[in-house]
Amino acid sequence: MELQVQLRQLAEKIQQLKDRIETEESTKHAFVLPFINALGYDTFNPLEVVPEYVADLGIKKGEKVDYAIMQEGDPILIIECKHWNEKLSVHGSQLFRYFHVSKTRFALLTNGIHYQFFTDLDEKNKMDERPFLEFDITHLRDSLIHEIGKFHKSSFDVNSILDNASSLKYIKEIRKQIEAEVESPSPEFVRLFASRIHTGRMTEKVMEEFKELVQKAFGQMIGERINERLQSALNQEVILQEKDQLDEPEVSKVATTDEELEGYRIVVAILRRKLPISRIVHRDTQSYFGILLDDNNRKPICRLHFNGGKKYIGLFDTDRNEQRHLIQSVEDIYQFEELLLETIKLYE
Known part of the structure; x- marks a missing residue:
């Protein structure tokens, strides 16, 4: 619960300050260091959080990553930071190089608002191209806070995180595919349903017709699921209101x-x-x-x-x-x- 409160407070702070944060260095101090602190690490202790951590790249000496969180003298998470208004996708290759020469199994790329956690699921000691955990700190769901909590100092366990990382990565990608299909069904997706319903030839006209039908069907199904949950919540609220009204002497008009x-x-x-x-x-x-x-x-x-x-x-x-x-x-x-x-x- 404490982590949830700290992250909510940080999200509010970001919304209030971001338009006045003009540099990458300010982003680090205002947004990233409080996030590290929320994970239970002492940002003033150089044995726990090392700024400008040296990650030499072959013949290139003195290359540094912004922060490294340490455990027993070894980095357990390296962090590369960007200005809050920069997109993260263009900076992955830089962190990729740092990951390759360090002993860590986890890397974080962040602009203080968007966070991307990487590991080496595809090939050991080689950072994956896609993050296994990704979120916007200003729009956090409880399930994401639970995953973030696994990086907390009090519960950090490499094997536990790695065991779950694969599921997180593939579930995220599957959700993206589902969302894309719901938004604009692909021919393969449309054919999957049309072939089970339509008995004639799959002409172009038939495919166009079923594309619209599939899209509408998914929209209706999602809307009905939402309404069902809302109705259930409303019914509970009505029950509570009726219970409270039993003590009221006046009949509501x-x-x-x-x-x-x-x-x-x-x-x-x-x-x-x-x-x-x-x-x-x-x-x-x-x-x-x-x-x-x-x-x-x-x-x-x-x-x-x-x-x-x-x-x-x-x-x-x-x-x-x-x-x-x-x-x-x-x-x-x-x-x-x-x-x-x-x-x-x-x-x-």
Whole structure:
């Protein structure tokens, strides 16, 4: 839990400071060293964290990697840092050379925001071309924090990390392939399903038709899974609310409709990419159905006005003024995705 808190705090610090960090050296001190410290290593102890670690490359002497985390006199993780605004893909070859001449099994390439952990799964003592663990520290899931925790000083174990590294690497690549197929199904992917359903010839027209059908089917399936989880969470919330209301002497005049709850689920589905679901809360009133950030009245996300003859969604500008937009059906809320995401930025 302590690591999770430290990483969340570092993520907030990055969001606040990054636009004022102008150099690579500042990136190291403001973002990378706090990350190393969160892993339990004393950045002021040269026996644990060595800055400018010498990694001689053949006839080239005095070549240095930015940091090396040490254990019993040997490096267990070498770290190459770049400015926070630089892309990491162009710097892999430099770290590749350092890895080859050091005794470490792990290397980290980072710009203080994006982190890429490498090892030598494909060929021993030769750094893999692709990282086995990769993340953006400002958008961390609990599962990623668990993997990061394996590099903590208190639990670091080479064999344990290596045993899991292979699974992490291939799961990451498989997920990328699945995401790519869902976004734009390849002919091979389309043919896999079409051949099991269509009994005629696989003409170009048939393939085009099934490409669209496969894409729609996956979109619907993912949407239904999300709605099922949201419905389950909402049911639990309703149960808790009903339990709390047993102690209330007054009978509420507010009646939450299925349409309002459906609208809430759509808003959650839009914002869940940027926020944990637990931070998106609804409050129903007699005049409107409100959706708030962090259950805070001063952080309104939107309001649903569904009680009259027409339906409206109320969105907020930078001055927190509400502007109503007429909609024909609850699904029309998806048309306001960008405005909803912009509203969240006001509070973050």
